[in-house]
Amino acid sequence: MEAKTKDLWVLIETKEDGSAQNVGLELLNPGRMLADKQGGALVAVVIGNNVDESVKAASAYGADKVIVVEGEEYQRYTTDAYATALVTLVEKYGPTSMMIGATPHGRDLGPRVSCRLQTGLTADCTALDIDEESGNVAWTRPAFGGNLMATILCPDHRPQIGTVRPGVFKKADPTEGKAEIIREDIHVPADQIRTKLLESIKEAAGEMVDLEGAEIIVSGGRGVGGPEGFAPVKELADALGGVVGTSRAAVDAGWIAHAHQVGQTGKTVGPKLYVACGISGAIQHVAGMSSSDCIVAINKDPDAPIFDIADYGIVGDLFEVLPILTAEVKKLKG
Numbered sequence: 001m002e003a004k005t006k007d008l009w010v011l012i013e014t015k016e017d018g019s020a021q022n023v024g025l026e027l028l029n030p031g032r033m034l035a036d037k038q039g040g041a042l043v044a045v046v047i048g049n050n051v052d053e054s055v056k057a058a059s060a061y062g063a064d065k066v067i068v069v070e071g072e073e074y075q076r077y078t079t080d081a082y083a084t085a086l087v088t089l090v091e092k093y094g095p096t097s098m099m100i101g102a103t104p105h106g107r108d109l110g111p112r113v114s115c116r117l118q119t120g121l122t123a124d125c126t127a128l129d130i131d132e133e134s135g136n137v138a139w140t141r142p143a144f145g146g147n148l149m150a151t152i153l154c155p156d157h158r159p160q161i162g163t164v165r166p167g168v169f170k171k172a173d174p175t176e177g178k179a180e181i182i183r184e185d186i187h188v189p190a191d192q193i194r195t196k197l198l199e200s201i202k203e204a205a206g207e208m209v210d211l212e213g214a215e216i217i218v219s220g221g222r223g224v225g226g227p228e229g230f231a232p233v234k235e236l237a238d239a240l241g242g243v244v245g246t247s248r249a250a251v252d253a254g255w256i257a258h259a260h261q262v263g264q265t266g267k268t269v270g271p272k273l274y275v276a277c278g279i280s281g282a283i284q285h286v287a288g289m290s291s292s293d294c295i296v297a298i299n300k301d302p303d304a305p306i307f308d309i310a311d312y313g314i315v316g317d318l319f320e321v322l323p324i325l326t327a328e329v330k331k332l333k334g
Contacts, residue, residue: 001117003158004094006040007065011086011100011109012058014048016075020057022213023101023166028062030128030169031099034137037130038096041065044179047085049075059177067093067182077105078195081188083112088186090117095159097137099128102163110163119157125164126268126287136160142264142287165268166212168291209243209259211267216242216275217292219262221285222249223278223299223318230256232322233277239329245269247285263288277318281306298322 010031012024028044035042043065044058049072058066067089073081086109090098100106100113102124114121122139126149129138136153139162143150154160211217218237220230230244237244245262246255262269263285274292279285281297281304289295290309297310298318307313314321 001091001094001119001158003096005096006038007043007093007095008035008038008040009043009045009067009090009095009098009159010063011098011106012044012046012054013101013103013105014046014051014054014074018048018050018053020046020054021101021103022171023103023106023164025057025061025171026166026169027099027101027164028058029172030164032062032172034097034128034130035064038135040096043067043093043095045069045086045089047074047082055181056177057174059179059181060174061177062172062175063177063179065180065182067184069184069186071187073188073190073193076197077109078193079108079112080193080195082109083116084188084192085186086113087116089184090159092184097158097160098162100161100163102165106163110161114161117159117161119159119161120154122152122154122162125162126168126264128162128164137162142284167267167269170270170291209257211243211245211260211262211269214243214269215271216240216273217245217262217269217271217289218242218275218277219245219247219260219279219289220250220256220277220318221247221279222253223280224250224255225278226253227255229278229319232319232326236275236277236322236326236329239326239333240273240275242271242273245274245289247279247282276306276310277322279306280304281308 010027013021041064044063047069125139125141127140131138140151220233246260251261268288270291272293275296295310296312297306298314302315
C-alpha cells in the first residue's frame with residue numbers, strides 16, 4: 001500500500017489491567033527522533049480494554065497523537081483480534097513506518113500484520129536511524145547468530161515495519177502530555193477469533209524472568225563453573241532486590257534456563273545497575289547490556305574485555321568477592 005502520511009506509529013502494548021507495557025513507552029523516545037527526521041507526527045496506537053492509563057502514559061511520554069481501540073475482545077492478546085484492528089487502522093490512516101516491541105506478542109503480531117499489508121518486516125532490531133540518502137528507516141539487527149549487525153531498508157513498500165527489542169532504549173522524561181486523542185470503533189466478532197485462553201498456569205508464569213523491567217541485574221557467566229556457581233550470584237541479586245541474568249555460555253552449558261540470558265541471542269536490558277560476574281565480555285553479550293546506567297565487573301582476568309565498558313571493576317575470584325559484597329549490602333540495609 002502507499003503511505004498517506006509521513007507519520008511514524010508506535011504500538012503501545014497493554015496489560016490485562018489496561019496499563020502500558022514499558023517497551024511501547026520506550027519506543028516513543030527513538031520514535032520522536034525518527035518522526036522528526038521523516039517530517040511527520042509521532043502517533044501512539046493503543047489497543048486493549050479500559051486503557052485510559054495507557055493513553056495518558058503515551059501522551060506523557062511524547063506522542064503527538066494517540067489512536068485508541070477499545071473492547072472486551074482486546075483485554076487479552078489474540079492474534080486475530082489485534083491483527084484485524086491494527087491492519088484496519090493502517091489502511092485508514094496510511095503511516096509511513098511503524099514500530100512494535102519485540103515481545104512474545106509483538107513477535108507474533110508483526111509478521112501477521114506485515115503479511116496482510118504486503119510489506120516488509122525487520123525483526124528484533126537493536127538500533128534505529130533514518131538513511132540520509134533514501135529517507136527510509138535504517139533498521140539494525142543481529143545476524144548470523146549475533147556475529148555481525150545488519151542494517152536493513154524497506155524502500156519499495158509501506159508502511160516500513162520493525163519489531164524492536166525491549167530494553168534497548170530508555171524512556172524519555174514524562175511531561176504533562178497534550179496529545180490529540182482519536183478513538184476508533186473497531187470490533188472483531190467472537191467467531192473470527194480462533195484462539196481462546198482456557199487456563200493460565202501460574203506455576204509456569206512464576207518461573208518467567210522480567211529482565212527487561214528489572215532495575216538491578218546480577219549476571220553469572222562461564223566463570224561460575226557450573227549450576228551450583230549461581231548460588232552466590234542469586235544471593236547478591238536477592239540482597240540487592242534484583243534478578244539473576246546470565247551469558248550465552250552458561251545457557252549453552254545447561255547451567256541455567258534461557259529465560260535468564262542477556263545478549264544478542266537473549267534479552268537486551270538497560271537496568272540502573274548491572275553486575276557481571278565471571279563474564280569475559282564477548283561482543284554478543286555486551287550488545288545486550290551496554291546501555292546499563294552502571295556496570296560493575298568481577299573477573300579473575302585483568303585483561304577481560306568486560307572491564308573496557310565497566311564503570312567499576314573488581315579483579316578477583318567471584319566466589320570470594322560475592323559473599324563479601326552480599327554481606328556489605330545486607331549490613332547497609334540494616
